[in-house]
Amino acid sequence: MKRLAATLLLALTAAGCSAPPALSGADSRLQVVTTTGLLADLVRNVGGDRVLVDAIVPDNADAHLYEPTLRDVRNVVYADVAFSNYLLLEAQSVIKTLDANLPEGVDQISLAEGATKYAAEIVPLVEDVSLDTVWLGMRATGTGRQPGVTRSSDIRVSATAVTGPGRMAAYLTESFGNPDVFLDSGDGFAAANGFRDDTMTLPPDAHTHMSWAFTEPGVYRLTLRAELAVTSGSKPLPLGEQAFTFAVGVDPSTVPGMTGATVLRGGHTDITTDIDTGQLYYSSDDQRLDPARTVVEVPAKALREVPAGPGLRFLGRPGTHIHQLPQAVLGRHVHGEIDPHLWQDVRNAQAYAELIRDSLIGADPAGAAAYRTNTDRYLRELTALDTYVRDQIAAIPASRRHLVTTHDAFAYLAKAYDLPVAGFVTPNPAVEPSLADRRRLTETLRNLRIPAVFLEPNLRARSSTLVEVAKQNHVKVCDIYGDAFDDRVTSYVAMMRFNADSLRHCLT
Incomplete structure (x- = not known):
């Protein structure tokens, strides 16, 4: 594997990609690679100044579809720790990039599976x-x-x-x-x-x-x-x-x-x-x-x-x-019946943070005290966030507390904060909605008198059906973030606060 890393480095350097700073001794921080920007944000909050974190999937991109680049491979080759969500959240090409290029002895921690040991709750993908x-x-x-x-x-x-x-x-x-x-x-x-x-x-x-x-x-x-x-x-x-x-x-x-x-x-x-x-x-x-x-x-x-x-x-x-x-969960898989979007329940994000803490300590025992201090602070912040999301959604009248989204990715939000999922355009954004899908969505909006529907900004280009049906029924279209950041929302805490505010404002 070390020989493979050296070979890849030569190839990447020839292609115009310079070596990571750690190779020249300029940066002694723990090199961490994550699959998504959301996971990178969690790692930065736990790791603080002792970690240098790179995400494979960039902001505004879809983790389900992203194809890694040579630069992504380079980051993986020199990683000391790697975190993925998995449960089939990420594109298989992203997972293969991690598995094939991580240095010998460096494990990939799948947070969704591992967080159950820290009291994270999982729910079926099918609602x-x-x-x-x-x-x-x-x-x-x-x-x-x-x-x-x-x-x-x-x-x-x-x-x-x-x-x-x-x-x-x-x-x-x-x-x-x-x-x-x-x-x-x-x-x-x-x-x-x-x-x-x-x-x-x-x-x-x-x-x-x-x-x-x-x-x-x-x-x-x-x-x-x-x-x-x-x-x-x-x-x-x-x-x-x-x-x-x-x-x-x-x-x-x-x-x-x-x-x-x-x-x-x-x-x-x-x-x-x-x-x-x-x-x-x-x-x-x-x-x-x-x-x-x-x-x-x-x-x-x-x-x-x-x-x-x-x-x-x-x-x-x-x-x-x-x-x-119809097929319950898209893709050929074994564990696909579990919804991978655990972080939509803030308490599950706390379990992620604890698993990240222990994983970083395992890779960098000298930083144990710092990782524990950072995690304690972050857990308190997440506890306050959980209360804020709960209070904002509870303020929505029960008769108007119905969530209609682009696709079925918010089961944890619905379960944790008593926000029933009234409908979605299609179970997976890769599938074009049929006329029957449009009819069911129209009936849902009319029968429940839905005041607003929600779409993920990074899927806006593929959300024409939701926008068209909402316009035909004089229903507002509001933003909600699933698993990707942008220039407006740049952290997990900001994402969940934005979602809570958007839900309350648009449904009240």
Whole structure:
């Protein structure tokens, strides 16, 4: 790794990037790199004069989409400590830049995961306001009794048959909005080169959210077959096969042969493969449900329009109506059901500060007293901030205390300060809102008599739908900050105070 650092330094210097000051002995401070400016601000408050902090994602940029530069790589190469938020907040390219370039022995501290040891509270990314249908994913589980199973093994779940009145599709929407199709009954289920096209591959103990679409109402039955590949290139071992039933736009109680069956209407459910027993079943709220006695309801209110864009043409022409169980969380991931925006609850930011303190002490024991003194001062400031945010929001009349935003990134703010999320344009800003999204937003504004909607300044260019619908309904558009600073808001404390003031002013 040291040789790699030296090689990168030569390359960066040749490209016009000078070496960091610490290399010449001009700066003896602890070199710290963070993924975002918000985390850099927390580190500066804890570290004080003993740290030199650089953020990879600059102000006004979107941490979900940012691509690191050579200068970012240089900062990582010479870091003594690195902090990320993670829980899939940052773009994978940012995380890979840290993992690939940190010097040997320097750890990346993921604050969102680590802060739970300091009493930080986490909440699901999916809020009840959006849970009007079941969220159906795929999961592989088991203790690995099969010989030779490791985290590199593959569980392959293949669709072998679909019956129903129309076409059925299941797909992943990646973090940047691109679909990855797992199942499309319209092109058949023929196997090629020993593998079926309609196959989902998962490592052991992993799960992913998915979208499910149906072109016509009626009863569908999907047959899935599971296999285990212990090592790459090994002959797959058969596990099991099972049929799953969906009631699409029809009464589930009328499904032939399923009288008295359990109906899945809401919550988070996975089609699960158990690699120990070979069984396929539904896992829902820690319950194991038999597919032969269970029906997944895809209600009439799940009717959607196919959005414009070539990526979703496999669902039909833009504007065509389909029934859809939408994907709960965008991206292919294991822990994506946890909302990564913990700092919107100031008490969680205090947990971040304590974890940062202990991490800096570990890297620089000589500064322990200074880090503890700085943290104690900052925790008092954050306690006062928490009280201020709570008082400002409490001053908003309950009938007007509804939050409508660009995308779903404020669950912690809502939970901590009693500010219900009434709606958002789309779960992820990378996805273009559909006509159905616009209709639901319009109905929300009218039914709740919403006086103002809120958008993040760094997402203003991608917020035309929110602005247009608000204008049509004579609703104010106000600013709220999520995870990026700008020239107006340059610190975490300033960000939370601004948000509290903006909410009170615009909703009162």
